[in-house]
Amino acid sequence: MATGPARPPGAVELLERSIAYTGGVLAEVRAEHLDRATPCAQWDLLALLRHMDDSLDAFAAAASAPALSLAPSPSGLEGMAVVDRIRWRACTLLGHWHPEPVGSVGLGDLALPRELLGAVGALEITLHGWDVAQATGSRRPIPPALAMDLWPVARDHVTDLDRPARFGAEVDVPDTASPQTRLLAHTGRR
Numbered sequence: 001m002a003t004g005p006a007r008p009p010g011a012v013e014l015l016e017r018s019i020a021y022t023g024g025v026l027a028e029v030r031a032e033h034l035d036r037a038t039p040c041a042q043w044d045l046l047a048l049l050r051h052m053d054d055s056l057d058a059f060a061a062a063a064s065a066p067a068l069s070l071a072p073s074p075s076g077l078e079g080m081a082v083v084d085r086i087r088w089r090a091c092t093l094l095g096h097w098h099p100e101p102v103g104s105v106g107l108g109d110l111a112l113p114r115e116l117l118g119a120v121g122a123l124e125i126t127l128h129g130w131d132v133a134q135a136t137g138s139r140r141p142i143p144p145a146l147a148m149d150l151w152p153v154a155r156d157h158v159t160d161l162d163r164p165a166r167f168g169a170e171v172d173v174p175d176t177a178s179p180q181t182r183l184l185a186h187t188g189r190r
Contacts, residue, residue, distance in 0.1 A: 009149050011118025012100045015059075017146050018122040019090045022129030028138045029083050038135045039189050040128075041168070045135040049082045050075040052128050056089035059121040062114060063096035067106030090125075119153045126150060127187055130180075147179035154186050163188070 009017075034046040043051070053075045058068055077085060097118060104111040126142055133140040158167055168188025173181050184190070 008152065010100060011115045011122065012094070012097050014119055014122035014146075014149060014153075015097055015125070016094060017143070017149075018125040018129070019094065021140075021143060021146060022125050022132070023087065023090060025129045025133045025136070025138065025140050026083055026087060028136050028140070029080070029132065030136070031080055033136045034079065036135045038131045040131055045132065046078075046082065048128060048131055048135070049086060050077065052125075052132075053077070053082055053086050053089060055121070055124055055128075056086060056093055059117070059125075060089065060093050060096045062105050062117045062121070063101045065105060070108055116157075119150075120157055123150050123153045123157075127184075127189070130184065130189070142180045142183065144179045147183045151179065151183055151186075154183055158187055 029045070029049075034044065034049075036045050037043075038045055038048045040048055051072075054072050057073060061068055075082060075085075100118075101114045104113055105117055107117075126146060130140075130142055163169055170188060171185035171190055173185040177185065
């Protein structure tokens with residue numbers, strides 16, 4: 001029996017997989033890592049973790065809120081307390097996205113589909129998980145299937161308008177590069 005092309009994974013599946021990957025990375029964070037540099041220019045690991053905490057809060061709100069604020073909510077957490085809260089937020093994030101929400105969320109002057117916000121959230125969670133891995137020295141790679149499934153999200157939603165404010169310049173890599181390398185290169189990571 002012939003089957004058609006496989007349906008790309010939905011936002012909830014991508015979120016589940018990105019949280020699983022990043023959760024493994026976060027388990028390796030130690031207090032002595034918090035002042036280390038990250039691939040994110042001008043951020044040490046603690047600053048990156050605070051950003052991740054804020055982002056997870058926003059992605060949870062995106063599942064049901066009519067609109068999101070563009071202003072970050074600064075985290076006053078210090079030390080390993082921010083890692084603990086990120087783990088808690090990641091676990092509860094999936095609860096907000098089950099069942100998969102529908103409709104749009106206001107973001108500034110835009111109305112964005114929740115499915116798109118969830119997929120972009122999975123991309124951000126994964127990329128910052130990789131950033132954390134680099135800072136801690138674990139070098140845990142992004143699983144190839146996850147990198148391949150996030151590639152269309154990155155390709156379609158990380159554009160020249162995002163550079164250099166949100167992402168660095170795209171890095172040239174050979175066509176034979178691994179899915180992780182292509183994903184990271186597109187988002188300005190080496």
